[in-house]
Amino acid sequence: MKDTSGSGYDFVSIQKKWNERWEGLSLARAEDFSQKPKLYALVELPYPSGSGLHMGHCWNYALFDTYSRFHRLLGYNVLYPMGWDAFGLPTYNHAIKVGKDPHEVSAESITTFRRQLKELGLAFDWEREIDSSSPEYYKWTQWIFVQLYEHWYDGTFARKDGGVGQARPMSDLPIPDEVRQKGESAITEYKDAKRLAFKKKMPVSWCPKCKTGLANEEVLGDGTHERCGTLVEKRDLEQWMLRITAYAERLLADLDTVDFPNGVKAAQKNWIGKKYGVNITYDVVTEDGQKVSEVTCFTSRPETNFGATFVVVAPEHAILEELGQYMDEVTKKNVLEYKNTSARKTKEQREAEGKKKTGVNTGLYCLNQLTGTKMPLCVSDFVLVDFGTGALVGVPGHDLRDFQFAQVMNLPVVRVVTTEGGDESEITQESQVQEESGVMINSGFLDGMEIHEATTKMMDYLEEKGWGKKITVYRFHDWVFSRQHYWGEPTPMVHCEQCGWNPVPMNQLPVTLPKLADYRMGEDGSSPLEKADEWIQVSCPSCGGKARRETDVMPNWAGSNWYFLRYLDPHNKEKLVDQTIASYWMPVDIYYGGQEHVTLHLLYSRFIYKFLSDLGAVPGVEPYKQRRNHGIILGPDNRKMSKSWGNVVNPDEVVGKFGADVVRLYLMFIGPYESVTPWNERSVIGVHRFVVKLIKKLKKECTVVNRDKEVGENGISIGLSRLKQRVRGDIVLLKFNTIVASFMEFLNTYEKNPWPYEIIKEFLILLSPFAPYVSEELWEVLGEKGSVHQQELKIADVTQEVHSEIDLPVMVNGKLRAKISVMSNATEADVVTLATQAAPQYLSQGYAKVIYVPGKAVNFVVR
RNA sequence: GCCGGGGUGGUGGAAUGGCAGACACGGGGGACUUAAAAUCCCCUUCCCAAAAGGAGUGAGGGUUCGACUCCCUCCCUCGGCACCA
Numbered sequence: 029m030k031d032t033s034g035s036g037y038d039f040v041s042i043q044k045k046w047n048e049r050w051e052g053l054s055l056a057r058a059e060d061f062s063q064k065p066k067l068y069a070l071v072e073l074p075y076p077s078g079s080g081l082h083m084g085h086c087w088n089y090a091l092f093d094t095y096s097r098f099h100r101l102l103g104y105n106v107l108y109p110m111g112w113d114a115f116g117l118p119t120y121n122h123a124i125k126v127g128k129d130p131h132e133v134s135a136e137s138i139t140t141f142r143r144q145l146k147e148l149g150l151a152f153d154w155e156r157e158i159d160s161s162s163p164e165y166y167k168w169t170q171w172i173f174v175q176l177y178e179h180w181y182d183g184t185f186a187r188k189d190g191g192v193g194q195a196r197p198m199s200d201l202p203i204p205d206e207v208r209q210k211g212e213s214a215i216t217e218y219k220d221a222k223r224l225a226f227k228k229k230m231p232v233s234w235c236p237k238c239k240t241g242l243a244n245e246e247v248l249g250d251g252t253h254e255r256c257g258t259l260v261e262k263r264d265l266e267q268w269m270l271r272i273t274a275y276a277e278r279l280l281a282d283l284d285t286v287d288f289p290n291g292v293k294a295a296q297k298n299w300i301g302k303k304y305g306v307n308i309t310y311d312v313v314t315e316d317g318q319k320v321s322e323v324t325c326f327t328s329r330p331e332t333n334f335g336a337t338f339v340v341v342a343p344e345h346a347i348l349e350e351l352g353q354y355m356d357e358v359t360k361k362n363v364l365e366y367k368n369t370s371a372r373k374t375k376e377q378r379e380a381e382g383k384k385k386t387g388v389n390t391g392l393y394c395l396n397q398l399t400g401t402k403m404p405l406c407v408s409d410f411v412l413v414d415f416g417t418g419a420l421v422g423v424p425g426h427d428l429r430d431f432q433f434a435q436v437m438n439l440p441v442v443r444v445v446t447t448e449g450g451d452e453s454e455i456t457q458e459s460q461v462q463e464e465s466g467v468m469i470n471s472g473f474l475d476g477m478e479i480h481e482a483t484t485k486m487m488d489y490l491e492e493k494g495w496g497k498k499i500t501v502y503r504f505h506d507w508v509f510s511r512q513h514y515w516g517e518p519t520p521m522v523h524c525e526q527c528g529w530n531p532v533p534m535n536q537l538p539v540t541l542p543k544l545a546d547y548r549m550g551e552d553g554s555s556p557l558e559k560a561d562e563w564i565q566v567s568c569p570s571c572g573g574k575a576r577r578e579t580d581v582m583p584n585w586a587g588s589n590w591y592f593l594r595y596l597d598p599h600n601k602e603k604l605v606d607q608t609i610a611s612y613w614m615p616v617d618i619y620y621g622g623q624e625h626v627t628l629h630l631l632y633s634r635f636i637y638k639f640l641s642d643l644g645a646v647p648g649v650e651p652y653k654q655r656r657n658h659g660i661i662l663g664p665d666n667r668k669m670s671k672s673w674g675n676v677v678n679p680d681e682v683v684g685k686f687g688a689d690v691v692r693l694y695l696m697f698i699g700p701y702e703s704v705t706p707w708n709e710r711s712v713i714g715v716h717r718f719v720v721k722l723i724k725k726l727k728k729e730c731t732v733v734n735r736d737k738e739v740g741e742n743g744i745s746i747g748l749s750r751l752k753q754r755v756r757g758d759i760v761l762l763k764f765n766t767i768v769a770s771f772m773e774f775l776n777t778y779e780k781n782p783w784p785y786e787i788i789k790e791f792l793i794l795l796s797p798f799a800p801y802v803s804e805e806l807w808e809v810l811g812e813k814g815s816v817h818q819q820e821l822k823i824a825d826v827t828q829e830v831h832s833e834i835d836l837p838v839m840v841n842g843k844l845r846a847k848i849s850v851m852s853n854a855t856e857a858d859v860v861t862l863a864t865q866a867a868p869q870y871l872s873q874g875y876a877k878v879i880y881v882p883g884k885a886v887n888f889v890v891r
Numbered sequence: 892g893c894c895g896g897g898g899u900g901g902u903g904g905a906a907u908g909g910c911a912g913a914c915a916c917g918g919g920g921g922a923c924u925u926a927a928a929a930u931c932c933c934c935u936u937c938c939c940a941a942a943a944g945g946a947g948u949g950a951g952g953g954u955u956c957g958a959c960u961c962c963c964u965c966c967c968u969c970g971g972c973a974c975c976a
Contacts, residue, residue, distance in 0.1 A: 769914035
C-alpha cells in the first residue's frame with residue numbers, strides 16, 4: 029500500500045521528515061500560569077507491557093491528541109501529558125515469565141511504548157513524562173502513605189468549605205479518659221484503631237496464582253482475580269488497610285458536583301452501597317432465661333419487628349466463640365462443623381444452594397423486647413459476616429430469605445402486614461411473603477399504619493427505648509493496601525519490638541526498592557523482600573534500636589491514585605506538587621479512560637484527592653471535572669482482541685501499512701467514542717481512499733493556485749464555514765466519527781470546484797489536529813512558512829453566517845409531499861405561497877393551519 | 892431482583908421534536924484495461940414488473956401540526972451490583 033498505486037501518498041517519508049522537524053518545536057508544551065485559558069486533558073497512563081501498545085491505547089490517545097491539538101489551535105493552553113504506570117502485577121508477571129529483572133523489563137517496555145506513541149503522531153508534553161516506578165516519583169506515593177498513617181478522620185469536624193468531616197493530624201486526636209487510665213499501650217492501641225492507614229489481621233482475598241492478597245475491588249463477581257482469572261481464596265493475613273470508608277459520605281455526595289456519565293455515578297453509588305437503618309441489640313439468654321451476652325442486628329426494616337421470630341448470625345461471627353461455653357457438647361460441635369463446611373463452600377456451591385438455606389441452632393435465645401418472646405439464636409451462611417453487624421433478626425412473614433430459613437429450621441412465622449385487600453391469613457408459602465406494601469397488624473402501636481410510614485415510627489421508638497441505634501452502613505470496605513510481591517512501592521514503615529510500627533521519616537524517603545538476586549515470590553506466599561536481609565535491618569526511627577522494614581509492597585493502584593498531580597510539577601524535590609501550580613491547572617477538565625476502572629482507580633483516586641485536599645495540599649475536593657469512558661475495539665471477528673483468538677490487530681502493522689494519519693482518522697471514524705465496535709480493515713481502506721483523494725486534489729490545486737484569486741461569496745466558502753461550525757460543535761461532544769464524515773462530505777461536494785488559496789489554507793489548519801502529517805506536508809506544498817500546528821484557527825460566529833438558498837420540505841399533515849428551494853431568510857408569506865404551489869393536489873380543499881419553522885420545514889394541517 | 896446503557900438497511904453507524912438511513916464498508920451495473928489491480932460514473936431500506944403509491948427506526952399505546960427523538964406499558968440485549976438484612 030506504500031504508494032504503489034501512484035497515489036502520491038508516501039507516508040513513510042512524510043512521517044519521518046516531520047517527526048524529525050517537530051522534535052525541536054515543542055508543539056505540545058504546556059505553560060504554567062499562561063494567560064490563555066487552560067485545558068487539562070487527561071488520558072489514563074498505561075502500564076507498559078512487553079507486548080507493546082494495543083489498539084485500545086491508540087484509540088484512547090489518538091482521540092484526545094486530536095482534542096488537545098484542536099484546542100491549541102483555538103488558543104487554549106493545553107496540558108496533555110503521558111507517563112508510565114510501571115509498578116504492578118502485569119509488569120512483574122511478565123518479568124518472571126521472561127526471566128529478567130522487572131527494572132529491565134519495564135525500561136524496555138517503556139522504550140517501545142514511547143516509540144509507538146511518537147509514531148502515531150501523538151503530541152504529548154514529553155517534558156512532563158513520569159514513571160511511577162522511579163524513586164523520584166514513588167517517594168511521594170510513600171509520603172502519601174505516611175500522611176495517611178499520621179492522620180485520623182474526624183467525622184464531625186466543620187470544614188472550611190461548609191461540609192462536615194476532615195482528616196486531622198494524630199496529635200489532634202482526643203484520647204478518652206477511660207483509655208488514658210488504662211495506660212500507654214491502651215493509648216497506642218486506641219490511636220492505631222483511628223489511623224487512616226492501619227494494620228489489621230483479616231481474611232482477605234488471595235490469588236493463588238499471583239501469590240498475593242487482593243482488594244475486594246480486584247475480585248470479580250464470579251470470584252476470580254480481575255487480572256489473571258484465577259479463583260481467589262480467603263486467607264487470614266496481617267495487612268495494611270486504608271480507611272476509605274471514612275470518606276464514603278463525601279465520595280457519594282460530591283458525585284453530584286461532577287460531570288461523569290450516569291453509569292459511572294450509578295456504579296460508584298452501587299459500590300459504596302449506602303443503607304440507612306437501625307442496629308438493635310438483643311440480650312442473649314439461655315433456655316431458662318439467664319442473660320449471658322448481647323447481640324446486635326442491623327435492619328433497615330424494623331417496623332416488622334413484632335413479627336421477628338429468630339436471630340441468625342454468620343458462621344464467622346465472633347460471638348459464637350464466646351457463647352460456646354453455654355452450649356452442650358453436641359451443639360458446640362455442630363456449630364463448629366457448620367462453620368468449617370461453609371468456609372469451604374465455593375461461590376458456585378453457594379449459588380447452587382440457591383433458595384435452600386442451611387443452618388444450625390445454638391440452643392440459645394434472643395429476647396424480643398417488643399413482644400417479650402424468646403427467639404431462637406441460629407447460625408447460617410446466608411448471613412454475611414462483613415455486612416452490617418454480621419447478624420440479622422429474622423422476620424419470616426415479610427422477608428423471603430427469612431421465610432426460606434424458617435421453613436428449613438421449623439421456626440414460627442407471624443404475619444404483621446396485610447396483603448392487598450386486607451388479607452390476614454396465615455403465611456404458609458413463599459408467594460404470600462409481603463415485602464414492599466401493606467398495612468401493619470399485630471404490631472401494637474403501629475397497627476393500621478402503612479408499612480413505610482411505620483419504618484420511621486419504629487426507628488424513633490427503638491431509639492427512645494434505648495433498644496436500638498439509628499445507623500448508616502456501607503457495602504464497600506476499607507481498602508486492603510498490602511501486596512506480597514516484589515514489583516511495587518515499598519511500604520515506608522518500620523517495625524520495632526519496643527515501639528511497634530513507625531513511619532520512615534520524611535528525610536529518609538524514598539525507601540528504595542532493593543535489587544534482588546531472586547525476585548520471585550515465595551511459594552508460601554511470603555513477600556520476596558523477606559530475602560533482602562540487609563535492606564530489612566534498620567534502626568528504629570523512634571528509639572534507635574533494632575527494627576525491621578515492612579516487606580509487603582503497595583498495590584498497583586498506589587501510584588496511579590495521584591499521578592495527574594505529578595504531571596503538573598514533575599521535578600519538584602520538596603513537594604508532591606507546588607500549590608500555586610496545582611491551583612492553576614486543577615481540576616482535570618476532561619478525563620478519558622476505561623469503564624473497568626470505575627470502582628477501582630476512579631474511586632480510589634477521588635478518595636486520595638479528598639485526603640490531600642484535607643491536608644491542604646491540593647485545591648478543591650474533586651480531581652476530575654468531567655469524565656468520559658471509552659469503549660472497546662473488538663477483533664475483526666467481533667470478539668474481544670486476544671492472543672488466544674488470534675485476532676489481535678497490531679498497531680505497528682497497521683501504521684506501517686496505512687500510515688499514522690489514516691489509522692488516526694479510522695480510529696475516529698470507527699464509531700462513537702464510547703462504542704464497542706469491531707476493527708474492520710475494509711473501512712480503513714475507505715479512510716485511506718479519502719486521504720489519497722484529498723492529497724491528489726490539493727496538490728493539483730496548489731500548483732495551479734493563483735494567490736490573488738478572490739475567495740468571494742461562492743459555495744466553497746460557505747461550505748467551509750459550515751464545516752468549521754460542525755467540527756467545532758462536534759469536538760466538544762467528542763463526536764469524532766461525524767467530524768471525519770463531515771470532512772469526507774466536504775471533499776465529495778467540492779471535489780470538482782477550484783479551491784482558492786485562502787480556502788486551502790484554512791482547510792489545512794482545520795484538518796491538522798485530525799491528520800497532522802498530511803496537513804503539515806500540504807502546508808509546505810502550499811508554500812506556507814512555519815508549522816500548520818502553530819496557526820490560529822478562526823471560526824466565525826454562527827450568527828454571521830451568510831444567508832443562502834436551501835431546500836425546505838413541504839409537509840401536509842406531517843407527511844413529506846414536496847420540496848421547495850428558498851432563501852434561508854425568506855419571509856413566511858413567501859414560503860407559504862411557494863409551498864402551496866409546490867403541492868397543489870394535497871391542498872385543493874384548502875387548509876386549516878400552516879406551521880412554518882424557518883430553515884426546518886413548512887407543514888399544512890388539513891382536516 | 893436492583894441500578895445504568897443500548898435496540899435504526901446486508902455491515903459499522905448518521906439524524907435528540909422538523910426531509911429517517913449522512914459518511915463509510917459490502918453488493919449490483921457500467922467505463923477504462925489484452926487482463927487484473929487501482930481509479931471513475933450510476934444504483935443499492937422494504938413491498939409492487941415499473942411508475943404512482945404504500946410501509947418502515949424492538950412491540951403496543953399516548954402527547955404533538957409533526958416522534959428514531961418526549962411520556963406510559965412490555966420484550967430483547969450489553970454492563971455494574973447482588974442470600975446486602
